[in-house]
Amino acid sequence: MTAQESLQLITESFNKSRKDILRNSAKHFILWGTLLTAISLAIYLLWHFTGKPQWNFLWFAMPVIGYPFAALIGKNSVAIPQNEVSKMLGGVWSVFGAFAITLSAIAVFMVPMNITLIIVIILGLAECFSGVLLKNWPIIVAGFLLGIGGAVFALLVKSEAQLLIFTLSGVLLLVTGMIMKLQYK
């Protein structure tokens, strides 16, 4: 091999591996985006047509359905390794999940609070951080707009209409996953 060929081989191997790792992370965005869109829309419609806010307990179905599916994604025939970026992405969204589930439980069972406002802000932050890690401006801007716009919307709109923020957030996660798949094709 010449020096040129060696460097080319290093660059190609490194980039191909990086792309495969990050394309695998995109599956998680698509999974959680689809779930968030479907569940928020279902709760919105059920609450809207029955007038019962108790349908909000369906939120707890999200981790129950999502985590087994996320584990299935990890069980590829070829185990996809982690790199620094995929690990940090996983960390950001795990922290978001921990905050969202704990705060929701506190809001439901202990201290009532405007949970939509809080969750949409941390969701926007998590999306922004993801964009920073992926060096992707559309994701950064979308996260910023979601956090700020969603917070204003959550303060202005009451009851079941607030759920539509999460439907939009779900679509945004789904689109982020699609962008990642295209970026690392």
Added chain:
Amino acid sequence: MFPKLDPILHSELRLAVMSILAGADEADFSFLKKQTGASSGNLSVQIDKLASAGYISVEKGFKGKMPRTTCKITPAGQEAFASYVEALKEYLSAGK
């Protein structure tokens, strides 16, 4: 005087394996096989050579009931890889 290229790294398959491991925490044998397109036998031989040189560590275990071989670059491997890239750059800059 050009620096000598490390003969352990100056092989197509071993260099590809090291490049993949330099950008990942660790990688399964199956992932390395898919990425490099090498045969299992050839890949095993090259992985053994890299492990013997102390450039990677190899851990054999099980994932469920399936045997699993995981490779990870060592600090010595990272250093050797960085030196190799530096040496390549010197060759290329001298050629300009």
